[in-house]
Amino acid sequence: MSRRIPEEVIETVRSSVNIVDIVGQYVQLRKSGKNYFGLCPFHEEKTPSFSVTEEKQIFHCFSCHRGGNVFKFIMEIENMSFPDAVIRVAEIGNVQLAQEFTQSLSNDNVSESSETTKLKAMYNDAAHLFNHILVNTSMGEQALKYLHARGLDDGMIEEFNLGYAPTKELLEAFFKEKGLDHQLLRKSGLFVELQDGSLKERFRDRVLFPIRDPRGETIAFSGRLLLKNEKKPKYLNSPETAIFNKRKVLFNFDKAKSKIRQEKSAILFEGFMDVLAAYRAGVKNGLASMGTSLTNEQVYLLERITDHLDICYDGDDPGQHATARALSLLEPLTKMELGVVHIPEKMDPDEYVKKYGGEKFDQLAQSSHETVVAFYMRYYEQDRNLSNEADQLAYLADVLQQLAKVQSPVERDIYLNQLAKRFGIEKVNLESQLQAYVNKSKQDTNQQNKQNEVLRKDRIVKSKNDQRHLDRVEKAERLLLYRLLHDHSVWLKLREIKDFSFVHDMYQTIYIIAEGYFNAYNEYDTARFLDYLEDEALRQILIELALGAYAKDASEEEVDDCIDLIMHQSPLENKIKDIKKQLSDAKRMNNNDLVTSLTVNLVNLLRQQQVEKSTSL
Numbered sequence: 001m002s003r004r005i006p007e008e009v010i011e012t013v014r015s016s017v018n019i020v021d022i023v024g025q026y027v028q029l030r031k032s033g034k035n036y037f038g039l040c041p042f043h044e045e046k047t048p049s050f051s052v053t054e055e056k057q058i059f060h061c062f063s064c065h066r067g068g069n070v071f072k073f074i075m076e077i078e079n080m081s082f083p084d085a086v087i088r089v090a091e092i093g094n095v096q097l098a099q100e101f102t103q104s105l106s107n108d109n110v111s112e113s114s115e116t117t118k119l120k121a122m123y124n125d126a127a128h129l130f131n132h133i134l135v136n137t138s139m140g141e142q143a144l145k146y147l148h149a150r151g152l153d154d155g156m157i158e159e160f161n162l163g164y165a166p167t168k169e170l171l172e173a174f175f176k177e178k179g180l181d182h183q184l185l186r187k188s189g190l191f192v193e194l195q196d197g198s199l200k201e202r203f204r205d206r207v208l209f210p211i212r213d214p215r216g217e218t219i220a221f222s223g224r225l226l227l228k229n230e231k232k233p234k235y236l237n238s239p240e241t242a243i244f245n246k247r248k249v250l251f252n253f254d255k256a257k258s259k260i261r262q263e264k265s266a267i268l269f270e271g272f273m274d275v276l277a278a279y280r281a282g283v284k285n286g287l288a289s290m291g292t293s294l295t296n297e298q299v300y301l302l303e304r305i306t307d308h309l310d311i312c313y314d315g316d317d318p319g320q321h322a323t324a325r326a327l328s329l330l331e332p333l334t335k336m337e338l339g340v341v342h343i344p345e346k347m348d349p350d351e352y353v354k355k356y357g358g359e360k361f362d363q364l365a366q367s368s369h370e371t372v373v374a375f376y377m378r379y380y381e382q383d384r385n386l387s388n389e390a391d392q393l394a395y396l397a398d399v400l401q402q403l404a405k406v407q408s409p410v411e412r413d414i415y416l417n418q419l420a421k422r423f424g425i426e427k428v429n430l431e432s433q434l435q436a437y438v439n440k441s442k443q444d445t446n447q448q449n450k451q452n453e454v455l456r457k458d459r460i461v462k463s464k465n466d467q468r469h470l471d472r473v474e475k476a477e478r479l480l481l482y483r484l485l486h487d488h489s490v491w492l493k494l495r496e497i498k499d500f501s502f503v504h505d506m507y508q509t510i511y512i513i514a515e516g517y518f519n520a521y522n523e524y525d526t527a528r529f530l531d532y533l534e535d536e537a538l539r540q541i542l543i544e545l546a547l548g549a550y551a552k553d554a555s556e557e558e559v560d561d562c563i564d565l566i567m568h569q570s571p572l573e574n575k576i577k578d579i580k581k582q583l584s585d586a587k588r589m590n591n592n593d594l595v596t597s598l599t600v601n602l603v604n605l606l607r608q609q610q611v612e613k614s615t616s617l
Helices: 007-016 019-023 070-078 082-092 099-104 114-136 138-149 154-159 171-177 182-187 253-263 272-280 296-303 317-330 349-356 358-367 372-379 389-403 409-423 427-466 472-486 488-495 505-520 526-532 536-546 556-588 592-616
Strands: 030-032 035-038 050-053 058-061 163-165 191-193 199-201 206-212 218-225 235-237 266-269 286-288 308-312 337-341 369-371
Touching (some): 007 082, 019 035, 019 050, 070 082, 114 163, 114 171, 114 182, 114 218, 138 206, 171 199, 182 191, 266 272, 272 286, 317 372, 337 372, 349 358, 369 372, 372 389, 389 409, 472 488, 472 505, 488 505, 505 526, 556 592
Parallel strands (some): 266 308
Antiparallel strands (some): 030 035, 035 050, 163 206, 191 199, 337 369
């Protein structure tokens, strides 16, 4: 089918969603005045400079200057074409579209770049080749035995398309038979380029876990060594490519997302094998990051579909340290409710499933949820002798500082009662110390919020100051352009002026495009008109106009002054400027005759300028 989406479908989607709700799936937004602000998802920053204007249904970053409507946001953040962005916005906003449009999103020939399409096809072919080697060849026998020993049956291996990369070089010849050129192989990340320009396969003698995007397409691999080798990493991941950014990907997200929505909860595991062990036990809302702590992008990915995240790391001491580290990193990042699934006997998920069976692990995952405070109450006991008074005081101080972050008075009361009973301490004394930590926490939070607000405002002011200086003609052009877009009577007035045109080409281009827009629509809408502008510089101008501090209503005198300056004064000023330059050159060349002639012309132009100014008063 054609990739063109009818205008009425685009309008249905646009009018059915709120950009704040859509952007809020990717960015944590907080309201300040009329607008919403958050950390820009398109570049790294510590203070929010990314704004969403609900009234005009547009977004804008005052630092990196990206901006546009809801479709442009999805195009940028999901790296997709306009038609796919329309369909994705509909999907996120629960707008029902005809099946012919939703099916087009999964077409192999979506309007991605040909390179992106080829890379995805390469990874899909490579995944099937590696799976075939694992399951059907003698080269894969040892790897298959390893996976079976880890509790994965053939059904699981097939479902996750697990594979094996042998020591023998196969991929290069495999892809060249398909007609793929050397440059594409270099960019794929499946090979390492040697000094002489030849290619060597990146993954050798490794069990391969395909890494998939949210749509389920293979975009990378993580390979695990079969035999321990001190000179090689246990796990080797694909490098970042045009289709793979490890900050934005979670292992098993494509399969887990529907279960996460259903159960309203996700479980974060340490490794891929833990996810698979849980999956075979019936726990299908499990995920793992790519060997690092969760990033902002991964957190945003989860926040789109759930309000609750449990961490289920190994039960041994290193695993518990990793859990504490993950919580400390996640708490400032996310609005999700956090919890911990504690595995007893210092086991990891795989060991627990092997010892007690999948059903027991499923019960554990469903019922053994600790709150963050409950986890820390257990965690802070490590390496402490709680019969020792010094260790008791240190323990209580650590727990109370965690408890100070809890907003619920009831939850605080429960833990205070537990601590008072356990250590034989008057509850009122614990409450007094807790309140001191609460006050300090509030002061720190308020101070940080004030600093962030000052930095955000400074950044916005700096951004405005950094904008190039506009002379009075260009200021008049911008004001008139704003008026003609927002006030149809101004538009009609300009259409009646013969030979009217803007001085600068970019404003004239927007003016011409606006004619096509107003032929289709009676009323102006910034978010809708942005779709008419393909040039990024023109989009930026329109967004700056939309965010400008213009008076709501235009006076006839204001419009007439702008038209006069653009049509009459500006050409005259340009002529005067040109004559002055010529006069300066003539004086430098000692050309007296030319100096005399130019001086006469200059005087006449200045006299004409004066007459026109007095006439306009």
